[in-house]
Structure formats: C-alpha cells, structure tokens
Amino acid sequence: xxxxxxxxxxxxxxxxxxxxxxxxxxxxxxxxxxxxxxxxxxxxxxxxxxxxxxxxxxxxxxxxxxxxxxxxxxxxxxxxxxxxxxxxxxxxxxxxxxxxxxxxxxxxxxxxxxxxxxxxxxxxxxxxxxxxxxxxxxxxxxxxxxxxxxxxxxxxxxxxxxxxxxxxxxxxxxxxxxxxxxxxxxxxxxxxxxxxxxxxxxxxxxxxxxxxxxxxxxxxxxxxxxxxxxxxxxxxxxxxxxxxxxxxxxxxxxxxxxxxxxxxxxxxxxxxxxxxxxxxxxxxxxxxxxxxxxxxxxxxxxxxxxxxxxxxxxxxxxxxxxxxxxxxxxxxxxxxxxxxxxxxxxxxxxxxxxxxx
Amino acid sequence: xxxxxxxxxxxxxxxxxxxxxxxxxxxxxxxxxxxxxxxxxxxxxxxxxxxxxxxxxxxxxxxxxxxxxxxxxxxxxxxxxxxxxxxxxxxxxxxxxxxxxxxxxxxxxxxxxxxxxxxxxxxxxxxxxxxxxxxxxxxxxxxxxxxxxxxxxxxxxxxxxxxxxxxxxxxxxxxxxxxxxxxxxxxxxxxxxxxxxxxxxxxxxxxxxxxxxx
Numbered sequence: 001x002x003x004x005x006x007x008x009x010x011x012x013x014x015x016x017x018x019x020x021x022x023x024x025x026x027x028x029x030x031x032x033x034x035x036x037x038x039x040x041x042x043x044x045x046x047x048x049x050x051x052x053x054x055x056x057x058x059x060x061x062x063x064x065x066x067x068x069x070x071x072x073x074x075x076x077x078x079x080x081x082x083x084x085x086x087x088x089x090x091x092x093x094x095x096x097x098x099x100x101x102x103x104x105x106x107x108x109x110x111x112x113x114x115x116x117x118x119x120x121x122x123x124x125x126x127x128x129x130x131x132x133x134x135x136x137x138x139x140x141x142x143x144x145x146x147x148x149x150x151x152x153x154x155x156x157x158x159x160x161x162x163x164x165x166x167x168x169x170x171x172x173x174x175x176x177x178x179x180x181x182x183x184x185x186x187x188x189x190x191x192x193x194x195x196x197x198x199x200x201x202x203x204x205x206x207x208x209x210x211x212x213x214x215x216x217x218x219x220x221x222x223x224x225x226x227x228x229x230x231x232x233x234x235x236x237x238x239x240x241x242x243x244x245x246x247x248x249x250x251x252x253x254x255x256x257x258x259x260x261x262x263x264x265x266x267x268x269x270x271x272x273x274x275x276x277x278x279x280x281x282x283x284x285x286x287x288x289x290x291x292x293x294x295x296x297x298x299x300x301x302x303x304x305x306x307x308x309x310x311x312x313x314x315x316x317x318x319x320x321x322x323x324x325x326x327x328x329x330x331x332x333x334x335x336x337x338x339x340x341x342x343x344x345x346x347x348x349x350x351x352x353x354x355x356x357x
Numbered sequence: 358x359x360x361x362x363x364x365x366x367x368x369x370x371x372x373x374x375x376x377x378x379x380x381x382x383x384x385x386x387x388x389x390x391x392x393x394x395x396x397x398x399x400x401x402x403x404x405x406x407x408x409x410x411x412x413x414x415x416x417x418x419x420x421x422x423x424x425x426x427x428x429x430x431x432x433x434x435x436x437x438x439x440x441x442x443x444x445x446x447x448x449x450x451x452x453x454x455x456x457x458x459x460x461x462x463x464x465x466x467x468x469x470x471x472x473x474x475x476x477x478x479x480x481x482x483x484x485x486x487x488x489x490x491x492x493x494x495x496x497x498x499x500x501x502x503x504x505x506x507x508x509x510x511x512x513x514x515x516x517x518x519x520x521x522x523x524x525x526x527x528x529x530x531x532x533x534x535x536x537x538x539x540x541x542x543x544x545x546x547x548x549x550x551x552x553x554x555x556x557x558x559x560x561x562x563x564x565x566x567x568x569x570x571x
Contacts, residue, residue: 142490146427149486150479183526187518194471194517198479314490 084274093278101282105289106167112293116300127307128321136317137334139239145313147209151202157195159292164188166285193266200259207252213239214248219329229301236328247298254287261287361525364532369456372536379543380551387555399566406565407558413571414557431483438477439513446470448522474517481510505547512538 009017067086140148164172165188173181220242226235228243235241240248261280264271271277302309308322323331358366395403417425443449447464454461465473485506488494515534519527542548561571 145490146483146486149490150482153482153486180526183524186521186524187527190520191514191517194474194520195478198475201479315492 087274089275090278093275093282096282097285101285101289102166102170105285108289108293109163109296112296116296116305120300120305125304125307128319128325130321132308132322133320135320137320137323137331138316139312139318139323140316142316144209145316147202147206148313151199151206154195154199154202155291155295158192158199159288159295161188161192161195162285162288163292165192166289196262196266200263203251203255203259207248207255210248214245216245220245234325234328237326237330238333239327239330241327247294250291250294254291257283257287258291359525359529361529361532364529364536365456368536369532372539373457376539376542379540380548383543383548384551384555387552392559395566397566400568401565403562403566406569406571407562409565410557410561410571411554413561428484428487431480431487433480434476435480435484438473438480439509441465441473442470442477442513442516446473474513478513478517481506481513485510501545504541505545508534508538508541509547 068088070084070086070088072084165185168181168185168188172184176184217238219236219238223235223237223241223243226233228235228241261284264277264280265284268277271280302313306326308319309326312318312322320331320335323334417429422429445463445465447467447470450461450464488498488502488506512531512534515527515531519531522528538547542550557571564571
C-alpha cells in the first residue's frame with residue numbers, strides 16, 4: 001500500500017484558520033488597548049501625553065519637527081529636569097567642535113610649532129653680545145618664581161590632557177584602537193577635571209602677582225616699532241616688553257575665559273540649559289588652543305631661544321649684560337634704585353672674559 | 358590571569374611584603390645603632406624631652422616661622438591630603454577591607470575625596486617646585502629625593518586617572534605604580550614617614566636631659 005494521500009485543505013478549514021487568526025489579533029489588540037471594542041488609546045500611551053490613535057492627533061512630520069526643535073515632553077524616567085528628547089543645537093555644537101574648532105585649533109598649534117622651529121633655524125639662539133659680565137641683577141622674586149612654576153606645571157598637565165581629549169580621536173584612536181582609547185580618554189578627562197580648579201586658583205594669584213609690571217608704560221610701542229623679536233639689535237624695554245605684556249594679557253583674558261567655562265564644565269549643574277554647556281565648551285576649547293599655541297613661543301623664548309633668560313626664572317637673577325640688552329630701561333631703573341647687583345654671582349656663571357688663574 | 362589580577366594578586370603580595378619587611382629591617386637597624394651612654398647628671402627627664410620633641414616639631418620655631426611658611430603650608434597640604442586620601446577614600450577603604458584588614462570604616466564623600474586630592478596635588482607640586490628652585494634645596498637634593506617625589510606624584514596621578522572607576526586597565530596601572538612606590542619606600546627617604554619619630558625622639562631626649570626645650 002502506498003502512502004495515504006495528504007488531505008487537501010478545504011474551504012471550511014481555511015475559513016476556520018482565518019477566523020482563529022483574526023481572533024488572536026483581536027485578543028492581542030484588546031489586551032494592548034484594554035478594551036474589547038478597540039476604541040481606547042493604547043494602554044502604554046494613556047499615561048503619557050500622546051493623545052489620539054497610534055500617531056496621536058498629529059502627523060508624523062509634525063511630531064518629529066517638534067522633537068527636532070527641542071519641544072519639551074513629559075518623559076518617563078527623568079527626574080523632572082531637562083525633558084528634551086533631541087537637542088538639535090547639540091548637532092551644531094558637535095559640528096563646530098569636530099569641524100572648525102578642531103581643524104583651525106590644530107592648525108594654529110602646528111603653525112606655532114613650525115614658526116618656533118623655523119625661527120630657531122634662521123636666528124639660532126640669541127646670545128649675549130660679548131659674553132656675560134658675571135654680575136647678576138635680581139629679576140624675579142621667590143614668590144614670583146613659585147607661582148610661575150606652579151601654574152606652568154599645571155598648564156602643561158592640563159594642556160596635554162586637553163589636547164588628548166580634543167584631538168585624541170583623530171591621532172591616538174587609530175593607533176591604539178577603540179577599547180584602549182576609551183580608557184585613555186577617560187583618564188585624560190579625569191585628570192583634566194581634577195587639576196582644572198587648581199589652575200584657576202593659581203591663575204588668579206599669578207595675575208595679581210605680575211599685574212604691576214604688565215600695565216602699559218610709555219615707550220612700550222618703541223619696542224614694537226624697532227622690530228621687537230625680529231630686530232637686529234635689542235630694542236629697549238621696561239621689565240616686560242610688549243610681547244611679554246601681550247602674553248600676560250592673553251593669559252588674563254583667555255585664562256579667565258578658560259577658567260569660567262571650565263568651572264561650568266566641571267560642575268555642569270551650575271548651568272541652566274545644555275546650550276550654556278555647549279557654548280562653554282567652545283569657549284574653553286577655543287581659548288585653550290590659542291593659549292597653547294602662544295605658550296609654545298613663550299616656552300621657546302624662555303628656554304633655548306634666548307641665552308640667559310631661563311635663569312631669571314630658575315634662580316631669580318639674570319646677568320647684567322642680559323638685563324641691559326633685553327630690558328635696558330628696566331636694568332637702568334633697577335640698578336639706580338639700588339637693587340643689588342651681585343658681583344660674580346654663581347647663579348649666572350662666571351664672566352666670559354675672566355682671566356685664567 | 359589579567360593584568361589587573363596580577364597587580365591585585367601576586368604583585369600586591371610581593372610589594373606589600375617588601376614594604377613591611379624592608380621597613381622593619383630599617384627600623385631594627387636604627388634601634389640597633391643604640392646611643393652612647395650619657396654620663397652627665399640629668400637636669401630633667403629625657404623621656405619628657407623625647408615626648409615633647411614629637412609634638413613641638415609639628416610647628417616651626419618662632420624665629421623661623423616666616424622663612425618656613427611656604428614649605429610649612431605646602432608640607433601640611435600634601436601630607437594631610439595624602440593621609441586623607443590613603444585612609445578615607447572609598448576605593449582605598451574597600452581595597453584595604455578586601456585585601457588587608459577585613460573590615461571597613463567611614464569614608465569621605467565624593468566631593469571630599471576630590472577636594473582632598475586637589476589639596477594633596479597642590480602641596481606636592483609646591484614642594485617639588487621648592488626643591489628645584491630654592492638654591493639650598495637644589496644643593497641638598499639628590500636622585501633619591503627626585504625619584505621619591507616623582508613616584509609619589511605618579512601614584513597620585515594614576516589614581517586620579519582611574520577616578521571614573523570604569524576601566525580595569527587604569528586601576529591596574531594605579532596598582533602597579535603604587536606597588537613600585539611600596540617597594541621603593543623602605544630603601545629611600547620616603548622612610549621619613551616612619552623615621553621622623555625616631556629622630557625627633559632622639560633629639561628631644563638629648564636636649565631634654567639637659568633641661569633644654571628641644
């Protein structure tokens with residue numbers, strides 16, 4: 001005997017199956033709406049503010065338009081704070097941060113670095129004409145040096161961690177991969193956030209300590225008109241030339257902008273709206289790249305760029321020759337006022353013309 | 358075995374053993390030095406002098422208060438900050454409970470932890486600046502001082518990097534630096550954290566016996 005023939009579904013079978021399917025759909029829908037006539041709103045939506053049928057009383061496009069424009073909603077699971085589903089200005093902030101800010105900021109730092117390298121290759125180290133005298137003139141007091149190095153230490157730590165946060169995704173992530181970058185970025189951000197408030201305190205003290213000699217003085221323009229850093233000779237200046245004063249006032253304004261915006265980013269609950277944080281972030285990043293770019297020039301001139309400059313900040317004294325060459329008016333004033341010139345001070349080394357014993 | 362498991366397991370046991378045994382070895386060595394018999398007639402109690410010496414040196418001598426103000430303030434900021442972080446930071450208490458003592462105690466709130474870390478960092482940086490900028494400190498500082506300063510700074514910095522407590526690698530890095538610090542401790546000037554009591558006691562007893570306030 002062969003296999004029994006498979007029974008073909010009859011119209012009756014098909015009708016029963018269709019009825020069962022319809023019944024199950026109706027049971028499911030009734031369960032969802034909580035009503036047998038299926039006229040009530042979906043149960044999950046009755047507690048919210050979405051009225052009407054599945055799309056509410058509005059069209060899809062209206063609904064999404066409201067979302068995009070930051071329409072507040074009564075969101076479940078939020079403590080009643082910001083009730084905005086899509087922060088559209090956040091997209092503009094993200095575009096600015098990852099676009100022009102990163103691009104031009106990075107370029108500015110690279111240009112500054114290139115400028116320093118080219119300047120060094122062209123001019124070399126600016127040396128004291130005729131060598132040292134061996135007599136030292138006091139330039140920076142101990143408190144001035146302490147606060148300078150304190151803020152310099154913090155600045156370097158904050159600049160490095162800040163640069164990682166800003167450019168790491170372009171430079172470091174492709175090398176170390178996403179997982180390692182995640183830890184790296186977290187570490188940078190934590191260090192940046194922790195050390196930031198110390199920088200603010202130090203900056204305010206430093207601005208106060210250095211204010212007196214950084215106010216505009218008659219003759220400051222002379223230094224610029226005679227060529228400044230690019231002049232063949234050494235234009236006279238007071239304790240700080242106009243370039244140094246520019247650095248001070250840049251630190252004043254950009255530093256305070258960084259500090260204010262940084263505080264807001266460190267303590268975000270101080271902000272009333274997310275847009276304030278986004279603006280603070282742009283100000284913070286923008287001011288920081290400017291400061292970092294200019295600081296490269298400052299560090300270069302203060303260390304390898306100009307012979308005898310660093311010892312003023314490490315030991316407090318500069319050679320008399322250096323003082324007269326780079327800050328002639330200040331040197332005359334300092335020596336006339338009786339600030340001790342230390343004969344043969346060890347701080348600045350021996351005079352170059354010292355006879356052999 | 359992951360890197361974290363190594364640093365929290367065998368390496369931790371090794372480092373803490375070197376720390377404890379090394380410190381004991383140094384202390385026993387100091388005690389075994391003994392002191393020369395003092396045959397002078399005592400004018401006052403040497404013991405009281407030793408006790409007074411412990412506490413009087415917590416504040417500078419009157420004649421030097423201005424000159425020592427900087428490192429007095431920086432020193433207290435760093436040492437109290439570090440002590441607070443070591444003993445009362447929640448992650449440290451949890452680690453000590455699970456790996457050393459078996460019980461816990463009250464911890465600082467998060468904001469207290471951050472504030473204490475800020476104070477400790479500021480103090481350490483200020484002390485390091487003094488070491489590299491003060492003419493006398495430059496002369497008397499050697500490699501050991503700089504290594505100790507930098508190791509302490511790195512231990513604190515890696516701890517700060519791991520503040521988010523969400524990456525094992527950062528926690529392991531902090532553990533590794535702390536373990537290097539622990540192993541370096543007994544054989545360096547970091548031992549001053551223990552030996553200061555001996556030196557103060559010795560000086561206090563010496564002068565106390567002669568009736569002089571140490």
